[in-house]
Amino acid sequence: MLTRPNTHFSELGIKAIEKGLADPAVSAFYDSIMSTDADQIQQCMRPFLPRLSLCSDKMPGNAPPPIFYVGKESGQRHLFGEDWASPATPTFGLRTPDPDLEHASADGYRKALEGTPYYGYARTKIQVNGELFEIAFERLIVAVRPSLQSDLRFCAYLGVIQDLQRTF
């Protein structure tokens, strides 16, 4: 019997997007970001915003940056729910509610913040509200500035859930 690890994260690289191997939404966002002048970045993001999550460029303790915006149609809102995505009284920056997933996903953010868009695939088990799921998803993370002159950076994350199965 074949066995496989419970968690698998791998970088596919932006060449995979350029070869047409990525999900069309990922590909469209990547093409748009890469072909847009830096002073038009906000207009470029507008049509994709509902599917994006945005987070800061701070990685305290090598953890992924805290999330501050979760698009209405984003994979994270779909997966973790409205109460997580839009807390009524936010006390902390948002973090993925599964600590293992949080830890495993940090590398992608680090690479994006080093200057190269990160495109990768992941398959892992996650716990959501006490229930266990196996999830497979691809994700693109890019670090952008809100304007050409800005010294501020943030990460835009577009995740596409490929498979989601409840496990027992």
Added chain:
Amino acid sequence: MHYEFLKRLDSYVPEHVQPVPAVPANLKDAIDAANLTEMWDMILTLDYSVSDPGDLTPEKRDEFLNVMSLLLKAFDR
């Protein structure tokens, strides 16, 4: 006597009129102090299609202000 009655009418707020909470000045001040004004403007314009949170419905304004609270915490050094 009649004037007293009219005064009370003036202070009456009909049930169907919802109070409009102002944008907390301390939140906007904190956003400005943290150099996050561009992010405030960007999300307000791109997602909410207004330039002033006062133009939003109370529900949308609360939602936007919660995002801004998260923004402040996410960039907290």
